[in-house]
Amino acid sequence: MTISKDDLAKLILVQSVDRDADALRKRLAQIPEDIAAIRADTEAGKAAMEAAKKKSQDLALKRKEKEGEMAQKEAAIKKHQGDLNAVKTNEAFKALLKEIEEAKKGVSDAETVVLTLMDEGDVAVKAEKAAAADFKGFEAKQGELVKSLEARKAELEGQLAGVEGRRKDLMGAVPPELADRYDKTRVRRNGIGLSKLEGNLCMECRVTLPPQVVINVKKGHTLELCTSCQRILHDIPTVTSAA
Structure with a gap:
């Protein structure tokens, strides 16, 4: 193929432009990965917040269940105490007293658990509120990062369009x-x-x-x-x- 050094000089310019275009494409290809990583971090932060919320809810539910159990035992005590006046035998009287004592012990045990759950629940509620506040700030920051990358993507796409236009012009002068x-x-x-x-x-x-x-x-x-x-x-x- 017959050529001239002038043809090669034009082609060298094309290659220089191609290097610029390749660099822009590489940077553009990285942006979706960066955005995906930011969103993954955001989801991880959200999961941590939801875990704190779930822990608080679980403790509240356990406390409610234990308080219900305690109320049932207190109702049983009240009933058995009312039944004492109706029993006819000493054995029946003693049996009711035993049931009353067992129920009282159950109430005491349940009350201890409720108090523990109250303390744990208070800590969990504070942790939930802190996690929610932290995530709100974190989510806003991550959103700004995504917006910045999307703006950068648009900017790079504009630059690439310009470079590709210049390449087309340069290639038009090459055999x-x-x-x-x-x-x-x-x-x-x-x-x-x-x-x-x-x-x-x-x-x-x-x-x-x-x-x-x-x-x-x-x-x-x-x-x-x-x-x-x-x-x-x-x-x-x-x-x-x-x-």
């Missing part, structure tokens, strides 16, 4: 056959379609090139490829993508 070769090589070689010749070395794969290839590159009249990595070779000083 189609050379442009096609560059694009195909770029796909195969991790986004790098061109390589600079330094001395007799390909600067991308660091392979020593045959003398004739080196001579041809320096002349700049024909398309020369690295014998190892197959990238398009040039010996033109570095050109940036600045407009």
